[in-house]
Amino acid sequence: MPVEPVFETRIDRLTILDEHGRFDEELGAGLIPDEDVVALYRHMVICRHLDEIAFKLQRSGRMGTYPENRGQEATSLGAAYALQKKDWLVTCYRENAGLFWRGLPMELVLLHWMGDERGNEIPEGLNVTPLAIPIGTQMLHATGLGWASKYRGDDGIACTFFGDGATSEGDFHEAMNFAANLDLPVIFFCQNNSWAISVPTRIQCSAPTIAQRGLAYGMDCIQVDGNDIFAVVKAVRDAAERARTNQRPTFIEAVTYRLGDHTTADDARRYRDDEELEMWKLRDPMIRLRGWLDARGLWDDSKQASLQEEAEAHIAAAVQRASDIEALPPTEFFKNMYKTMPPNLQQQMSTMRTSSLGRNPETADQSAVS
Amino acid sequence: MAREIEFREALREAMSEEMRIDPRVFLMGEEVADYHGAYKVSKGMLEEFGPRRIIDTPISESGFAGLGIGATMLGLRPIVEFMSWSFSLVAADQIMNNAPKILYMSGGQFGCPIVFRGNDGAGGQLGSTHSWCVESLYANVPGLKMIIPSDPYDAKGLLKSAIRDDNPVFCLESERLLSIKGDVPEEEYVIPIGEAVVRRAGTDCTLVGFGRTVYFCEEAAEELAKEGIECEILDMRSIRPLDLDAIVASVRKTNYCVVVDQSWSFASVGSEVAAEVHKACFDDLDNHVHRVHNDDVPAPYSHELEQEMLPHARKICEAVRAATYNA
Numbered sequence: 255m256p257v258e259p260v261f262e263t264r265i266d267r268l269t270i271l272d273e274h275g276r277f278d279e280e281l282g283a284g285l286i287p288d289e290d291v292v293a294l295y296r297h298m299v300i301c302r303h304l305d306e307i308a309f310k311l312q313r314s315g316r317m318g319t320y321p322e323n324r325g326q327e328a329t330s331l332g333a334a335y336a337l338q339k340k341d342w343l344v345t346c347y348r349e350n351a352g353l354f355w356r357g358l359p360m361e362l363v364l365l366h367w368m369g370d371e372r373g374n375e376i377p378e379g380l381n382v383t384p385l386a387i388p389i390g391t392q393m394l395h396a397t398g399l400g401w402a403s404k405y406r407g408d409d410g411i412a413c414t415f416f417g418d419g420a421t422s423e424g425d426f427h428e429a430m431n432f433a434a435n436l437d438l439p440v441i442f443f444c445q446n447n448s449w450a451i452s453v454p455t456r457i458q459c460s461a462p463t464i465a466q467r468g469l470a471y472g473m474d475c476i477q478v479d480g481n482d483i484f485a486v487v488k489a490v491r492d493a494a495e496r497a498r499t500n501q502r503p504t505f506i507e508a509v510t511y512r513l514g515d516h517t518t519a520d521d522a523r524r525y526r527d528d529e530e531l532e533m534w535k536l537r538d539p540m541i542r543l544r545g546w547l548d549a550r551g552l553w554d555d556s557k558q559a560s561l562q563e564e565a566e567a568h569i570a571a572a573v574q575r576a577s578d579i580e581a582l583p584p585t586e587f588f589k590n591m592y593k594t595m596p597p598n599l600q601q602q603m604s605t606m607r608t609s610s611l612g613r614n615p616e617t618a619d620q621s622a623v624s
Numbered sequence: 625m626a627r628e629i630e631f632r633e634a635l636r637e638a639m640s641e642e643m644r645i646d647p648r649v650f651l652m653g654e655e656v657a658d659y660h661g662a663y664k665v666s667k668g669m670l671e672e673f674g675p676r677r678i679i680d681t682p683i684s685e686s687g688f689a690g691l692g693i694g695a696t697m698l699g700l701r702p703i704v705e706f707m708s709w710s711f712s713l714v715a716a717d718q719i720m721n722n723a724p725k726i727l728y729m730s731g732g733q734f735g736c737p738i739v740f741r742g743n744d745g746a747g748g749q750l751g752s753t754h755s756w757c758v759e760s761l762y763a764n765v766p767g768l769k770m771i772i773p774s775d776p777y778d779a780k781g782l783l784k785s786a787i788r789d790d791n792p793v794f795c796l797e798s799e800r801l802l803s804i805k806g807d808v809p810e811e812e813y814v815i816p817i818g819e820a821v822v823r824r825a826g827t828d829c830t831l832v833g834f835g836r837t838v839y840f841c842e843e844a845a846e847e848l849a850k851e852g853i854e855c856e857i858l859d860m861r862s863i864r865p866l867d868l869d870a871i872v873a874s875v876r877k878t879n880y881c882v883v884v885d886q887s888w889s890f891a892s893v894g895s896e897v898a899a900e901v902h903k904a905c906f907d908d909l910d911n912h913v914h915r916v917h918n919d920d921v922p923a924p925y926s927h928e929l930e931q932e933m934l935p936h937a938r939k940i941c942e943a944v945r946a947a948t949y950n951a
Contacts, residue, residue: 342697344694371728371729371731372731373731374729374730374731374733375730375731375732375733376730376731376733378733383697383730383734384726384729384730384731384733384734385729388717388721391690391717391718391721391722393690394686394687394689394690394691394693394694394718395690395693395694395697395722396694397687397690397691397694398690398691398692398693398694398695398696398697398698399694399695399697399698400694401691401694401695402694402695402697402698402699402700403698405650405676405695405700406698406699406700410698412694424686424714425686425687425690425717425718428682428684428686428687428690429687429690429691431682431684431687432681432682432684432687432688432691435682589732590727590728590730590731590732591727591728591766591767592727592767592769592790592791593727593735593790593791594790596818596864596865597818597865598865598866598868599766
C-alpha cells in the first residue's frame with residue numbers, strides 16, 4: 255500500500271500595513287474609514303500615556319503591581335474595534351486599549367491595580383469579564399459564553415485574549431477542543447509577544463507558529479502581524495463572520511512584542527537582548543499608524559502636540575478620580591462572597607474576627623448586620 | 625403521596641423537575657446523555673430534554689467545569705456532573721479558584737449559579753486515585769456551598785435547592801448509596817441548604833455524621849444501645865454553611881460528642897466541627913470531642929483493607945466508649 259498524505263495544510267500570515275509603511279491597497283483600502291483610523295490612533299496615544307503614568311504610580315508606591323501594555327496596543331484595540339458591542343471581551347490583563355475602546359472607565363483599571371477591587375465593578379452591559387490573572391483559565395469562560403449565546407439563540411460572540419505562554423496550559427487545549435467540537439462562536443486571540451515572563455516562545459512551543467495549534471482541533475487559524483491594526487481588524491472581522499454565520503471558532507495568533515517588563519515586579523533587562531528590544535521598538539504599532547496618517551495628510555506635528563496635551567489632562571483626571579475614592583472599610587470584603595450572606599459570615603463581620611477567634615455565637619454582637 | 629425510589633432516581637427527579645420549570649438549567653458531563661451517566665443517574669433525561677440540554681462532553685473536566693462557569697455569566701444555570709469527584713481534581717483551578725470567587729472578583733456583577741455534582745468517597749474498590757473524599761479539601765474554600773445527602777428524600781430536596789441557589793453548590797453523592805431506596809413524596813418539596821437533621825434521638829452521646837457515615841453511625845448506635853449507651857445521630861446534610869446550632873443543641877443535651885467524617889483527619893470537616901463544638905460547648909462537654917476518620921492512607925484496592933480504612937461502625941463504637949468513659 256502506498257503511503258498517502260491524509261492531511262496537508264499551511265498557515266497564512268496576514269499583513270496589510272507593514273513595518274516599512276507599505277500598505278496593501280487591495281486588502282486595506284476602505285477596511286477602516288479614515289476618521290476611524292484617526293480615532294484609533296488617538297486612542298492608542300492616550301492608552302500609551304496611561305501606561306507611562308501607571309508605571310510611575312507604581313514606582314512611587316501608589317500602585318501595587320502593574321503590567322505594562324506598551325507595544326501591544328494594536329491587538330486588543332483592533333479586536334474591540336472589529337467586534338460589536340454585544341460581543342464579549344474575555345481578557346487576561348494586557349488589553350487596556352481594547353477595554354477602554356469598549357467603554358471601560360480608565361479609573362476602574364487604575365483602581366484595580368492600586369489595590370481596590372471596586373475597580374472590578376464593571377458597568378452593566380459592557381460585556382467584559384473581570385481580569386483573569388491565573389494563566390489561561392478565562393479561555394474556558396469564553397467557551398462557556400459562546401455556548402450560552404448559542405443556547406439562548408442570540409448571535410453574540412466571545413473573544414478571548416491570552417499570551418503565547420498560555421497556549422501551554424491545559425485549559426487552552428480544553429477550551430479549543432470544546433469550542434471546535436460544539437461549534438461555538440468563539441475567537442481565540444493569542445497575543446504572541448515573544449515572552450512568557452522570562453521564557454521565550456521557542457522554549458514553550460517547538461512548532462514554527464503558535465497558530466498551527468488550532469489545526470489540531472479542526473479550527474480555522476491564521477497568523478497576523480499584531481502591530482498592524484489593519485491586519486488585526488481584518489482577521490477579527492473574518493473570524494466574527496465565521497462565528498456569526500457558521501458558529502465556528504477561529505484561532506488568531508497576533509505576533510507582537512512586549513516593549514515593557516512583564517509587570518512592574520519584573521526586570522526584562524536581566525534576560526532580554528537590547529538588540530532585540532531596539533528592533534521591536536522600530537516596529538511599534540503607533541509609529542506605523544502615524545506614518546500611514548501622515549502620508550495621507552490626516553495627521554501632523556501640531557495635532558500630535560495638542561493630542562499629547564489632551565492625553566495628559568485625560569489621564570491626570572482619571573488618576574484623580576481613582577485617587578479620590580474613599581478607602582473601603584474591612585467589613586466590605588464580606589459583601590460579595592455569597593448572593594445572600596450566610597450566618598457564619600454575618601457573625602465574622604459583626605465581630606470582625608475569624609471563626610477561630612470569634613466570640614460565642616450566642617453572645618456575639620449581631621446588631622451590625624441587622 | 626410517598627413512594628419508594630432509589631437515591632439515583634431522586635437525584636434524577638430533582639434535575640428533571642427543575643429543568644422542566646427553568647429553561648436556563650442544563651446538564652453537562654461525561655456520558656450523561658447517550659449512556660445515561662456512568663451510574664445511570666441521568667437515565668431518560670436525553671430522551672426528555674434532547675441533546676441541547678443534556679450534553680455529552682469530551683473527557684475534559686477542566687473544560688466543562690470552565691465552560692459551565694462561563695455560561696453562568698450569560699445567565700444560564702448549569703449542572704455539571706463529574707463522573708467522580710476524584711476527577712474534579714484536574715479541574716481544581718476552575719472549581720476552587722474561579723467559581724467561588726467570580727462574585728467577589730467581579731464586584732458583585734457576576735454570580736455563579738452552578739451545581740457541580742457526582743460521586744464521592746471510598747468503599748467501592750475503585751483504587752486509590754478514584755476513591756477521593758473531597759469534602760475536607762473543598763470545604764476550606766469560602767464562596768461555595770456544599771451538600772452531602774444521605775438518603776433519597778434529602779438527595780432530591782437538597783439538589784433542588786442547589787439548582788435554585790445563586791451560588792456555586794458542590795453536591796457530593798456516595799456511589800455506595802445510589803441504589804438504596806427511601807420514601808420520597810410525589811409532591812413538590814425542597815430542603816433548605818444549611819440545616820442538619822436528627823436521625824436518631826438519644827441521650828448519652830452525640831454522633832455527628834454526613835452522607836454515608838450516617839449509616840456507619842446507625843450501625844454503631846444499634847450496637848451501643850445493646851450496651852446501654854443511647855446515641856443521638858445528627859446528619860449534617862450541609863457542610864457549608866454548617867448548621868452549628870443543631871450540633872450544639874444536641875451536644876448540650878448529651879454532653880459527649882463523636883464526629884464521624886469519611887475524609888482524612890488533618891484539617892478536615894471533622895476537625896472544624898470539633899473545634900467549633902469545643903468553642904461553643906466548652907462548659908457542656910464532659911470529655912473532649914472524639915473524631916473518627918478514614919485512616920491516613922489512600923483507599924486500598926484490596927476490598928478487605930479498604931473496608932478497614934473507612935470510619936466504620938467498630939471504630940465509632942470504640943470512640944464512643946472512650947468518649948463516654950465506658951472503655
